[in-house]
Structures are given as structure tokens and as C-alpha cells.
Amino acid sequence: xxxxxxxxxxxxxxxxxxxxxxxxxTLGDLTSRGVEYxxxxxxxxxxxxxxxxxxxxxxxxxxxxxGVGVRAITGEQTAFAYSGDIGLASxxxxxxxxxxxxxxxxxxxxxxxxxGRGSTLYTAADPLASISDEAKIALxxxxxxxxxxxxxxxxxxxVNLACEHVVMLVMRxxxxxxxxxxxxxxxxxTAIVESNGKREQxxxxxxxxxxxxxxxxxxxAKRAYEAVDMAILQLDARPAPSGVxxxxxxxxxxxxxxxxxxxxxxxGDFNRKGSSxxxxxxxxxxxxxxxxxLDDGTLTDRRGSLTVDDEGTPTNATVLIEDGILKGYxxxxxxxxxxxxxxxxxxxxxxxxHLPMPRMTNTYMLGGKQDPQEIIxxxxxxxYAVNFGGGQVxxxxxxxxxxxxEAWKVENGKLMYPIKGxxxxxxxxxxxxxxxxxxxxxxxxxxxxxxxxxxQSVPVGIGQPTLRIEGLxxxxxx
Numbered sequence: 469x470x471x472x473x474x475x476x477x478x479x480x481x482x483x484x485x486x487x488x489x490x491x492x493x494t495l496g497d498l499t500s501r502g503v504e505y506x507x508x509x510x511x512x513x514x515x516x517x518x519x520x521x522x523x524x525x526x527x528x529x530x531x532x533x534x535g536v537g538v539r540a541i542t543g544e545q546t547a548f549a550y551s552g553d554i555g556l557a558s559x560x561x562x563x564x565x566x567x568x569x570x571x572x573x574x575x576x577x578x579x580x581x582x583x584g585r586g587s588t589l590y591t592a593a594d595p596l597a598s599i600s601d602e603a604k605i606a607l608x609x610x611x612x613x614x615x616x617x618x619x620x621x622x623x624x625x626x627v628n629l630a631c632e633h634v635v636m637l638v639m640r641x642x643x644x645x646x647x648x649x650x651x652x653x654x655x656x657x658t659a660i661v662e663s664n665g666k667r668e669q670x671x672x673x674x675x676x677x678x679x680x681x682x683x684x685x686x687x688x689a690k691r692a693y694e695a696v697d698m699a700i701l702q703l704d705a706r707p708a709p710s711g712v713x714x715x716x717x718x719x720x721x722x723x724x725x726x727x728x729x730x731x732x733x734x735x736g737d738f739n740r741k742g743s744s745x746x747x748x749x750x751x752x753x754x755x756x757x758x759x760x761x762l763d764d765g766t767l768t769d770r771r772g773s774l775t776v777d778d779e780g781t782p783t784n785a786t787v788l789i790e791d792g793i794l795k796g797y798x799x800x801x802x803x804x805x806x807x808x809x810x811x812x813x814x815x816x817x818x819x820x821x822h823l824p825m826p827r828m829t830n831t832y833m834l835g836g837k838q839d840p841q842e843i844i845x846x847x848x849x850x851x852y853a854v855n856f857g858g859g860q861v862x863x864x865x866x867x868x869x870x871x872x873x874e875a876w877k878v879e880n881g882k883l884m885y886p887i888k889g890x891x892x893x894x895x896x897x898x899x900x901x902x903x904x905x906x907x908x909x910x911x912x913x914x915x916x917x918x919x920x921x922x923x924q925s926v927p928v929g930i931g932q933p934t935l936r937i938e939g940l941x942x943x944x945x946x
Contacts, residue, residue, distance in 0.1 A: 516630075538559065729896030758836055763814065844881060915929070
């Protein structure tokens with residue numbers, strides 16, 4: 469028995485006097501009623517959050533939640549029920565509720581087949597217990613001290629620590645049983661500066677699938693300095709220009725544009741239904757030569773990584789676009805089956821009370837051969853986007869709008885001055901074909917991504933190298 473399965477059984481099954489044989493019997497009963505596929509998803513979720521504002525630790529929260537979700541699928545029909553009570557009576561009641569989707573069938577049994585990854589991607593240790601509460605408060609105060617010491621114009625610092633520990637177990641009617649123990653921590657810093665009656669703010673954050681012990685002096689200082697420096701930069705920023713122009717996107721977090729404008733359009737459910745701009749285009753050129761995009765849930769300690777997805781499928785490094793050619797989609801088990809594809813380990817759900825669906829893990833573009841400084845130097849009149857804020861995308865046509873938290877006006881190959889109030893407007897599939905230069909500096913984000921889809925939020929990672937994209941529309945304030 470794997471260590472994660474032993475942990476999952478001790479937290480989720482043993483307290484409720486449940487055995488794997490009982491769960492197998494429940495699943496067998498569902499398939500005997502004509503259900504094509506069924507699964508039981510158990511989860512134990514522990515989380516905490518600490519916040520400092522106005523030099524006061526203003527909040528501290530802690531929660532523990534456990535539950536089970538029961539799903540049954542026949543054809544394209546899905547039935548789902550969940551309960552916060554993990555007990556045989558509740559599971560049986562939920563199973564009876566979803567069984568109505570099936571047809572009269574024959575007797576069936578489930579033979580358990582443990583599955584999982586041979587190696588671990590992250591620690592199984594509880595990150596909430598990695599340091600004491602006193603040490604967490606001290607970390608908040610030290611982050612504030614470093615930020616205030618960065619510049620005398622800092623008037624306010626807000627710091628947040630968030631952490632969770634999730635233990636999951638999934639058992640399927642095809643006999644697969646899988647488990648995972650998932651840590652996740654993050655530090656967020658917001659700094660407000662004021663000069664000559666003008667106030668601006670900057671933000672930074674970072675984290676991953678590890679404990680607070682990784683938040684050392686260098687980690688804290690980097691977050692604090694980035695927040696303050698971004699705010700100070702905005703004090704001197706000029707109104708953004710507007711018009712159609714080349715845009716250079718920096719490495720790392722600007723990959724959020726790739727995530728929103730392209731990644732969602734490559735998720736299996738949208739393509740099965742024909743609602744994505746990429747539907748039916750596997751094998752076609754959808755991006756400029758040199759553009760290779762992956763979704764990779766196997767990266768060590770990364771925010772979007774998973775040993776197995778929420779359906780028990782091991783995650784993969786899935787090539788979505790290779791040298792500009794569309795190679796495949798992001799798949800969960802249901803959409804993969806209906807499309808005749810293999811699942812890619814991307815069935816994800818926010819909690820036991822939600823249905824899984826195809827979602828991204830860590831989505832990024834591979835680097836090229838060009839020096840980032842050469843890319844900036846190639847622009848006569850354009851924008852260098854260093855950091856992005858929020859954005860919106862229409863999956864059906866790929867149209868997007870993004871705000872830029874940090875951007876520069878580029879003239880004759882040089883960064884002239886910071887700009888503010890800039891938005892980036894374009895079309896995801898079209899933008900992929902307008903990439904003309906790819907830097908050799910591919911970087912992943914610092915571990916802050918949260919992805920929303922159909923009311924569910926999950927942690928994700930993003931990344932890209934420096935890119936030059938031609939003919940994007942910049943909406944400005946000038």
C-alpha cells in the first residue's frame with residue numbers, strides 16, 4: 469500500500485468504519501443498474517489564512533472539511549450527489565440518487581486496481597504544521613518591515629499567508645483506486661506608496677506545493693521588494709498610448725495571456741461540443757513556427773502540479789501545440805471517451821462537492837533562441853508588457869481583453885518610460901500566428917495562479933519566454 473493511500477484511508481475511511489470492499493460493492497451496485505461509469509471521490513481539506521494590515525494581525529482563520537462526491541455517467545449524461553458526512557448510509561443514499569441515470573443491467577463487481585505515479589512530485593507533510601503560529605506571525609511582521617524599509621514613500625503594507633493540506637481518495641467502477649496528499653502555500657504582499665499627493669499600489673506573491681519553511685529571508689525579501697518597486701514605478705507612469713502596435717510580453721506571469729486566450733480553448737469539453745475556436749483542428753497549423761505549448765502536471769513542487777488528477781489518472785506533460793501545429797486537447801475521462809481520445813490527467817474539481825471537468829495544470833510555452841534584449845531592441849514603436857492583471861476571454865472566438873499592471877513604452881528599441889491604464893485587446897488564435905520572435909528565457913510564474921471555470925476555482929501554473937507579437941490593439945488612456 470502506498471503512503472498516500474494509507475494516509476487517505478486513515479483520515480477518510482477508518483473514522484467512518486468504511487472498507488475498500490464496501491466501496492467496491494457500492495460501485496458494483498451502480499454498474500449493475502446500467503450505469504456505464506461511476507466513481508466515489510473522498511476529500512479531507514484543511515486550510516488556514518493569516519493577514520496583516522496597518523501593522524496589526526487583523527485576521528487568522530482555520531477550517532477543516534471532509535466529504536464525498538458520487539458520480540454516475542451513461543453516455544453524455546452525468547448524475548452527481550455529494551455529502552459532508554462520510555458514512556456508508558450517506559454514500560448509499562447518494563449512490564441511489566445518481567443510479568437513476570442508468571438502465572436495468574446485470575450483476576457486476578469491481579476489482580480494485582491501485583494506480584498512481586512511481587515518484588512523488590511534492591512532500592506529503594502537512595504544511596500548516598511546518599512552522600509554529602508564532603513563527604507565522606513573525607513572518608508577516610518581517611515581510612512588512614522589509615517592505616517599509618525599501619522606500620520612505622511606503623505608507624501601507626498588507627501581507628497575507630495562505631496554506632492548505634488536501635488528502636483525496638478516488639475509487640472508480642473500472643477498479644482504479646488512487647490517492648494523493650497535496651500541500652499548498654502562498655505569500656501575498658501589497659504595498660501602497662504616496663508622493664506629492666499621489667498614491668499608487670503594487671502587488672507580488674509566490675508559493676507552491678510545500679510548507680512555510682520554504683519562505684526564507686530571500687523569498688520574503690523578493691516578494692516585498694517587488695510589491696514596493698511596482699508601486700513606485702507607477703508614481704512616474706504616463707498615460708498609455710492606444711492603437712495597433714507590436715507588443716513584447718515578458719517571461720513568466722505574462723503567460724496568463726496564453727492560459728486565458730489559448731489554454732481554455734484547448735480544453736476537451738469545449739472542443740467536444742464544437743464551441744472552441746480550435747474545434748476539429750488537430751493536425752492544422754494554429755500558431756507561428758517555433759510555438760510549442762504544453763500542459764504539464766508533473767513539475768516538482770509547482771502550484772498547478774498533481775500526482776494524479778481528481779479522477780485518479782496520473783498527470784502528464786501533454787504537448788498541445790508543437791512547432792505551431794495543434795497536436796491535442798486537455799482531457800478528463802468523460803470527454804476523452806466521447807471524443808475517442810486518451811485522458812491526459814486533467815480531470816479537476818474544486819472540492820468533493822463539485823463535478824470534475826477538463827482543466828489546466830501548469831500551461832506554458834517553450835523557449836526559443838533569441839536574446840530578450842534583442843527582441844526589445846527590434847521594436848521601433850510599441851509596448852513592453854512586464855506584468856499582467858485580470859483578463860477576459862470568449863472561448864467561442866478567442867477574443868480577449870487584458871489589463872497590464874506594469875508596462876513600458878518602447879521607442880527605437882529602448883524602454884522610454886512606464887505607462888499605466890493600458891489594456892491589451894486581441895484574438896487568441898490570431899495572436900498565436902503573429903508571434904515573430906521567441907526568447908530563450910522561458911520562465912514559470914512565481915506560484916500565484918488561480919483559474920476559474922463554471923464557478924470552480926483551482927490552483928494553476930503558467931509560463932512563457934519573452935515574445936514579440938505583431939499587430940495587437942492597445943487600449944490606452946492618452
